[in-house]
Amino acid sequence: MAIIQPIAGELEPHPDVALVERVRAGDVAAYDALVRKYERQIFRISQHITQNREDAEDVVQDAFLKAYEKLDQFQGNSKFYTWLVRIAVNESLMRLRKRRTGKMVSIDEDITTDEGSVPRDLADWAPDPEQNYGQAELAEILRKTIQGLPQGFRIVFVLRDVEGLSTEETAETLGLSIPAVKSRLLRARLQLRERLSRYFHRKKGSRHAKPREAAPRETNPDGIGGSEK
């Protein structure tokens, strides 16, 4: 997973700067190093947005090719990775548009404005709740849960919390204001927390906390993995 890096006060140039310079000078091997470094992250981001494996594979290819072709346009004001992520996000949204012909696809879709409600009837979680599930089962729970988030929340959560972009980088990548990123991040985190509670809540008298066994309902219990609409 990506590590959050401080964006302010960086005195040493990012190691990608030298690689990008080498690519510009015609060194394809340097681009090979950049692809290896970031292909997993770009695949994850594309998969989160398109929710389709084939599309995500295509996006990985297209995004890296486009970045290679447009490297002259990369100004160096942002990190190479952030610039690459922006290309991948745009390519992913284009793929979605192709799949949903005639329908608008944007990072604003499905965003509602129910600001500031305080969750109630909270169930605490078991200690280390993920230990109650096998790796594959846990991954499926996490996938289903995040897939149920509105697109505009999901992208912000993935870039900010999973891939480790700063708030400023996320805003720049998605063309959103910083307050918009902050607002979406809070709501994404709270919605995910609430949805995961169905699986991870502390169950009296049992080490296990599986949702099929009379899971307590929290506020707004819409279906895990259900439609975004």
Place this chain on the structure above:
Amino acid sequence: MTCKEFLALLDDLIDGTVAAETRAELESHLSRCGHCEVIFNTTRKTIEIYRSHEIYDLPAGLRDRLHAAIMARCKRNCS
């Protein structure tokens, strides 16, 4: 501090971007409000779980194939 005010600053508390004075107010609220304590702990855990589990892994075979395809086209464009 009300729960609503706490919630508005929840992200800043989780991300460690609050001033010392505000942090003290938030922590004081946490010590008195079981609801907000649960929200704080489980939201932090939510982020941690998503950060530490690879849910869309790129298998080595696919990674190699994609990598080869990208580099082949880059080299072609280069020549």
